[in-house]
Every structure is written in C-alpha cells, then in structure tokens.
Amino acid sequence: MLTFFISVSLLSSWVDKIDRHYNGAKEGVRIEDIEVGRMLPAELNEIVAELAVRCQKLPVEPTLDKDSGAIIDGQKGIIVDIDQTVANALSAAPDSTIKLVLHPLMPRYSKESLEQVRYCIGTYKTGFSGSSARLRNIQTACYSVNHTIVWPGQEFSFNAGTGPRTAERGYLPAPIIMGGQFEMGDGGGVCQASSTLYNAARQARLRIIERHGHSKPVRYVPAGRDAAVSFGDQDLRFANPRAGPIIIKMWVARGTVCAEIWGGEN
Template sequence: MKLANMFIFLLLISPFSQNEELVITHQGEDILTIHPADILMDATLQPFIDHAKVYEIMVRVEKLVKEEPVNAKIGESGEIVAEKTGYQLDKQAFSKNMYHSLYSQNGHEIEVPMNTVHPKVDSEVLASLRAQKIGHYDTYFNSNNKERTHNIRLAAESIDSTVVFPGETFSFNEVVGKRTKEKGYLPAPVIVRGEVSEGIGGGICQVSSTIFNAVDNAGVQIEQRYSHSKRVPYVPEGRDATVSWYGPDFTFKNIYNQPLLLRANVYGGQMSVSVYSSDVINFESREIPGASKKLPEETELKQRKVE
C-alpha cells in the first residue's frame, strides 16, 4: 500500500515524457529498451501506466537474465565437480526501480537487480555421502543395439549424482525429463501394452527398473511402481518398473534421516545403479534377486517413416 501511494505521489508531481526511453541493463550491457508511450493505458490518460504491460516487461527481463543453479556432481574419474550459483530477477526491487525511473526526472537507465540462487547440492554434501554403499543393482543389455544403448546411457547420465534428501520423494520422470529427439533420445524397440513397437526413448524402462531394484535393496519406501503388461527379460519377473512421460512414473521416498546419493553408470552392456549415504545412516536393506546376464534375442523392426 505504501509503495502504491508513493507511485501515485510521483505521478502527480513528476509526470514522465513519452519521448524519453528507459534502458534496462544487465552486467553493464543494454538488454531492453522501453518506450514509455508503449506502456501507457491510453494517450489521453497519460501519464497513467498499464500495469499489465509493465508485468509483461518484467517477465521478459526475467527470461533474459535468469541463470539456473547447477548442482555439484561426481565426474568420470570420481572427482567432485563443484556446483555453480544461479541468479534470478529480484522482482520487487525491479518493479520499484522501474516505476521510479519512469516517473523520475533523473536517469532513464536501470541495472537489473538480482537475487542469488544457491544449488540444492553442493560439494560438501556430495563429499559426505560417499562414505557407505547401502544399495546396488546391475542389469545387462545388448550393447550392439546402438540406439537402445544410447538411450540407456543418456538416461543414466541424468540420474547420476542425484541426491534425495530425508523425507523427499524421487520421481523418475521429473529427474530424467521428457524423452524427446531434441534431448538426444533415439527410436528403439519399446514395450507398449504387451506389443513391441518403435518409439523414442526405447530402453528407458531398463534404467527405471535398475533404479527400482537398487533403491529397494537400500530399503527405501517405494511410492509408485508399475509393471509392464509383458514380461521383460532384463530383470526377474515382477521386478520391473515401467515409465512413460504421459503415463506411469516410478517414485520412492527417502525414509532415512540422511540424504541418499544415486550413482548410475553404463559399462559396455551393463547398467549399474548404486545408492550411497553418510557413515552415520541407520538403514535396513532388503534381499533382491539378481538379474540374468543372458541377453535376450532381438528382432530388428522395420523402420517407419516419421512425418
């Protein structure tokens, strides 16, 4: 209310000129130029501003300056790759500065105010979670199937170094994201309603099934898991976890008082998932039947033209 009263007061005593531009800068560079006449409600009502247009400008600026934080992760050689701090627009300060500049007789350039966004997982957290392996599972696949191998490796990279904090629920679809051509996923055989068909992201369910068995071995609470309509060859019967972006998800909850670290790796034709935590975690593991190393026979599907 006080802020609104201040703007009304400024409006009454310091109407701005429609001929003067407002330049918005970020890190010393011009990123947007605003013509005050473009945000008036009506020329006959000047200097009254259309607040919806001001909000649209704020949304545009936020997209231009936002930098997502990057979590720390474990590199290929086992080293910890440091996290990166993110930044986002300070909306309240930006709105205040913008209105002040529009109605001020001094200065028509504002530097974008930013807030720091810290990553969820930093190097210190990762370092503390490599002390003890509490769950593990391996599955096997035909590495000669290049498309399926590529998809498995891509999904594994998305999962690797994920940290699930106490009380937090892990979602496979949320962590891996939508499996699309734009993200690098390739067409490969997938099981849909008991039938083998061609689809983007084939092989992904082997990743989710491997994770399920690894975290089940670690004794977590399984929240959501669905089996395929047809038995899959890479895990024992009843030990699979089918996933689909527009359908089933695989989720589990960390019921322990310590964070959990997921490591996912692909070595040739082997997919491995390990669950780590700190050395003070009190956990209760479960016995899980191992996967067969025998590779199933594969039938090459005829390529279908995608319009």
C-alpha cells in the same frame, strides 16, 4: 451575473494535469531508456512490470557434468523490485534517469550440499543378454539418467529423464513385452535399466510413487521386482525423502547393468 460554462472534458483534463503535476513523476524523468515524465504511480507500475519481464531470471541450481560427474556451480537469478523502482521514479529530479532496482535470487541449494554426497546408499546390478540393439538402448537410457540429482522432496521420473524412445534420441528397435508376448518396438531393453534402478531405489529406502510390473515374467530380476516403463503410459517414479540431495549413477560394463544411489550421511 456572469455564468461560466466549463465542459466536462475540459474539467477532466485540468484535474488530470493537476494530478500528474503533484502525484506523478517529474518532467523528463526516464526509467532506463523509457520516458516516464508526468506518469502516475499506476502507469509507472505497468512500465516497470514490463521491463521486469525482460530482465528477470530464475536462479539455476547446481548440476553435474553428464560424463565426469563434476559439480557445476549454480547461478544466481535476478528479480526487479517494482515498488522501489516506482518510488525512485516518483522522487527523482526533473530530467534524471533512474535504473531498475535489482535484487539477486540465490539458488536454493549450494555446491557444498553436493560435496556432502559421499556414500552409496543403494546399489543393484543385473546381467545383460540380448542383441546389440537391446544393449544400445540400455546404454542410452542409463546415460540419460546418469548423474541425475534429486533434491530433498523432489520427485524423479524415469520417463522424464530418458525422454521418448525415438531414433532421434538414439534408440533402436528391439524386443519388448506387449500383452504377455514379445514383439519388436523402439527402445526394447529399456525396462531392464528401469528395473535395475528401481531395486537400487528400494535399497536406498526412497519413496516409490509409481512402479508397474510386466505382463510376462522377466529373467533379469526376481518376480515382483521389475519396473516396466512405456513413455506416456507406464513410468517409474520415486521421491527423495532425505534431508540432503541424492545422486543417481547408472552405467553398463562387462555385460552388467549397474545402478547406484548416492547420498550424504543418514
């Protein structure tokens, strides 16, 4: 009787070859420019997932031109259908090249939804006084949040909209209230912009999430109607509870700080 001794490694190699022959991609198959012949489904899935990371992109929602307020249409994104791409690779003929299966990802909101924003639902104005540096800071803050879209259910953050009050962003030293006293600080005056916007948001019946009062009364709004902000600490935040988007408009003109909230029909 003859006895055959087959090593475990050799047996494993045979099993692997049989598995790849019957269950893997055929010889010479490529996905885009990558050779995947005889690869098994799990290996193909890993390859396609890596390719997907390179080419997938998220959709971009419509926006507004910062200066003119003109609507800039959104852009669709792309998602790779990994399962279908792998299936196509497994069924492809030898020496063939297949492409990634791509599907469009549409923006959640359309340009038309912004075209319906035609009504001023909240407005507030405050009188300006102070130095040219304080005026510059208010103008810079207003410009930063002007023509900001807040989509339904989305939260607006004044600090996120204006960013740190630094010289690089155009802010200058001006009086600020600290511990009930006036002292010089970068971005002094910005709280008048946030307070003006806060009162417009109140009138528009938006959902106020965060608002802080100053440690000393201010002259530009009635008591209890101010909104102190300090980047990284105190913020003004509110959410849009309406069915459609709202648009924030802010500017400074003729010694007046102006804030408006625009929306669609109630």
